[in-house]
Amino acid sequence: MAKVRHSRFDCSPGCSVEAAIGLIDGKWKSVILFHLLSGTLRFNEIRKIIPNMTQRMLTNQLREMEDDGLISRKVYAQVPPKVEYSLSPLGRSMEPVLLALKQWGDANLGLYGKPKIANPDEAASADSVGA
Amino acid sequence: MAKVRHSRFDCSPGCSVEAAIGLIDGKWKSVILFHLLSGTLRFNEIRKIIPNMTQRMLTNQLREMEDDGLISRKVYAQVPPKVEYSLSPLGRSMEPVLLALKQWGDANLGLYGKPKIANPDEAASADSVGA
């Protein structure tokens, strides 16, 4: 589990929630993780998928998640370097969380032109939501 | 849904994951939310539950979540002020996420002396986290 660079482990009941979130905060981690759910990806593939992220950030987030044991890094000793990133078993075990997050976002945030919340008595109507 | 002060809506597929996380990051939000799952709480009650958090932070996080529509704030016009915080329907709809997070944390982080992942020998070797 490496270092826990997050200063987040204050621990009261609910601590594990915080701790869990601590591993997937970071501006891009959740997105990277989410895309890795679909399978192994190479460095530049991720960059293409998430163009707004600089390579510095990609490396950072990737390294932290690797340290946290969420992802695996496979380096092929080749002339044109090739590095593949994939979910570790621990990272894969995060799938329900990621999916819950995605579903909630799809259902309750109006990111794709959906009408979002609007009505208290209608919180999670979510007639749609693929998945 | 107010302002979305997070600069986080870059939106690529997986965006909703990011967006959803954006609402519950903040050092204490998830913990507050989690405790509110159990019921309405007053300002100072929350402070007691999460002693490490300053009142400034509590107010901050509370306000942001209120702006995001996750919680409701009920003020009683009394001599000794009384303010109650509770989950809004939207906040309540976050329950599966919070629970998934908590379960994952309990299962995979060794915060309470649990053995965590039970898989590859590397996954994690509980020893860090002084709590």
Added chain:
DNA sequence: CAGTATCCAGGAGGATACTG
């Protein structure tokens, strides 16, 4: 291709004091 190395700005979050 897959990173490192530097530099830099902004904002999150902590400490402390005051108030309706």
Added chain:
DNA sequence: CAGTATCCTCCTGGATACTG
């Protein structure tokens, strides 16, 4: 009781340039 108001620090993350 339930906040505000200030001040200040550090860390996150963006931009850019270089490399094995």
